[in-house]
Every structure is written in C-alpha cells, then in structure tokens.
Amino acid sequence: MKNYENIERISVQSIPLGSGSDQVILGTPNGDIECIYHSVGEPRGVIWVSGARGGFDGPSSGVYSKVSRELVSKGMNSLRLNYRFPGELDHCITDVLIAIRFLDCLGIDRIALVGHSFGGAVVIMAGIMTTQVKAVVALSSQTLGAQRVNELSPTPLLLVHGDNDRILPSSCSKQIYRWAGEPKELVIYRGSGHLLEECKEELHDLLKNWLVDKLD
Numbered sequence: 001m002k003n004y005e006n007i008e009r010i011s012v013q014s015i016p017l018g019s020g021s022d023q024v025i026l027g028t029p030n031g032d033i034e035c036i037y038h039s040v041g042e043p044r045g046v047i048w049v050s051g052a053r054g055g056f057d058g059p060s061s062g063v064y065s066k067v068s069r070e071l072v073s074k075g076m077n078s079l080r081l082n083y084r085f086p087g088e089l090d091h092c093i094t095d096v097l098i099a100i101r102f103l104d105c106l107g108i109d110r111i112a113l114v115g116h117s118f119g120g121a122v123v124i125m126a127g128i129m130t131t132q133v134k135a136v137v138a139l140s141s142q143t144l145g146a147q148r149v150n151e152l153s154p155t156p157l158l159l160v161h162g163d164n165d166r167i168l169p170s171s172c173s174k175q176i177y178r179w180a181g182e183p184k185e186l187v188i189y190r191g192s193g194h195l196l197e198e199c200k201e202e203l204h205d206l207l208k209n210w211l212v213d214k215l216d
Contacts, residue, residue: 010098020072024079026098031084033095038068038078044215045077045108047099051117054086059116059139060200067208074212077108089121089145096126100133110134112211117168117194120159121145124176127152135214137207140165140194143172146179153181156214160203162192 011027017036026033036056048064050056057080058064068078081099085091100111112135115123120141127136128151137158138146149157157180161173170188177186187206189199196203 010102012102019069021069024102026102028084028098030091033084033098034082035099036065036068036080038072038080040072040075040077042075042077043108044075044110045079045103046071046112046114046211046215047096047103047123048078048080049083049092049096049113049115049119049122051119052087054083056080056082058114059195060197060203063196063200063204063207064114067204067211070208071211076212076215077103079103087118089118089125092119092122093125093129096122097129100126100130104132108132110215112137112215114139114207114211116140118142118145120176124149124152124157127155135211137210138173138176139203140168140196141173141176142168143175146176149176149180154183157184158206158210159184159186160189160196160206161187162189162194162196162199164191164198165194167194 013025015023022037024035024037083092083095109132111132113123114137116139120138124146127133135156139160159173161170163170192198
C-alpha cells in the first residue's frame with residue numbers, strides 16, 4: 001500500500017459558473033484540485049476523471065459534461081475532476097480520494113467513479129480504498145495499476161472498450177475483466193477507437209442508465 005496524502009487537510013472554494021454548476025477548488029498542501037460540480041443536494045454522486053493528460057470533459061465528444069448535466073434531473077450530483085499531476089498514478093488516486101472525502105462531507109455517501117484510459121486504473125484503485133464507492137466504470141482502461149481489481153468485488157464494475165483502439169487494445173479491458181470478481185460487465189463496441197467517438201450515442205445512454213441503476 002502506498003502512503004497517500006492526508007485527505008483531511010483540504011480547503012474548499014466554490015465559484016458559481018451558471019446553469020447549475022460551480023467551479024470547486026479543493027486546496028491541498030501539494031496544490032489545488034480543480035473541479036466542476038453539478039449539485040442537487042441528494043446523497044448520490046458521480047466523480048468523473050479523464051486520461052493521463054487530465055481535463056474535465058472525458059472522451060466521446062465530452063460525454064462527462066453531457067451526462068453530468070442530465071443526471072441532475074435524476075437527483076444525482078456530479079463532480080468532474082482535473083488532476084493536479086496528470087499521469088502520476090499515486091497522486092491521481094489521491095485526488096479522487098480527496099474528492100470522495102469532499103462529497104462525503106456534504107452527505108453524499110453513495111458514489112460512482114468513472115475513469116477513461118489511465119483514469120480507469122485510477123478509479124479502480126480508489127474504489128478499492130473506500131467504502132462510499134458503490135460502482136466503478138473504466139472506459140478504454142489500461143491494465144497498469146488495475147491488477148488489484150479483484151479487491152473491488154462486490155462493488156459493481158463496468159468495463160467499456162472499442163475493438164479498434166490503437167492506443168490501448170481491447171485486450172486490456174478483457175484482461176481486467178478476467179482479473180475482476182463479480183459483479184462485472186464488459187461492453188466492447190465494434191469499430192470504436194480509444195476515444196469511443198464512434199459509439200458516442202450508445203456510450204452516453206449506457207453510462208446514464210447504468211449509473212442511475214447502480215446508485216438507485
């Protein structure tokens with residue numbers, strides 16, 4: 001087990017962005033974690049993280065932003081997180097743990113994690129390390145950092161990949177699926193690449209429906 005930062009030592013700043021969302025800055029001794037928060041004041045929430053370069057919107061033409069806004073009508077909060085140190089696995093896991101702590105302090109204790117590419121390993125590891133996480137989604141995930149996925153069980157796991165991914169082949173998600181315990185699901189989209197652009201409508205619907213179902 002790595003030594004992660006003390007997640008109690010954070011400060012919070014919030015700046016309204018309009019349209020029901022806020023910029024939230026989680027201040028830590030090692031830098032600020034920037035987030036976009038869609039709040040509805042209910043006990044369910046989703047934390048969204050991107051790949052090794054970070055960012056807020058995720059793959060598939062900004063599916064994180066779109067689904068986050070739509071989940072508001074389902075009574076679900078969303079926190080889209082940009083890493084402090086993109087590409088550094090331990091730091092990025094810590095960022096997610098800090099975000100979970102932030103939501104938990106707001107009374108949001110049924111949380112799903114969604115990560116793309118490098119972020120798939122991040123959310124799998126963060127899900128193992130917390131009790132508030134009730135579901136995990138890994139999109140086009142790498143295997144590095146995901147080897148302990150069996151410890152996630154019995155938390156539901158959804159793995160999604162395109163069979164035309166030239167950056168991380170679909171065999172990565174298939175391997176994670178073999179490592180994982182139940183309950184687990186694997187969806188392979190034919191003809192889709194790493195960013196899942198070719199299946200964006202199907203992915204949008206899958207994420208929205210799966211997250212609502214698992215956090216219900």
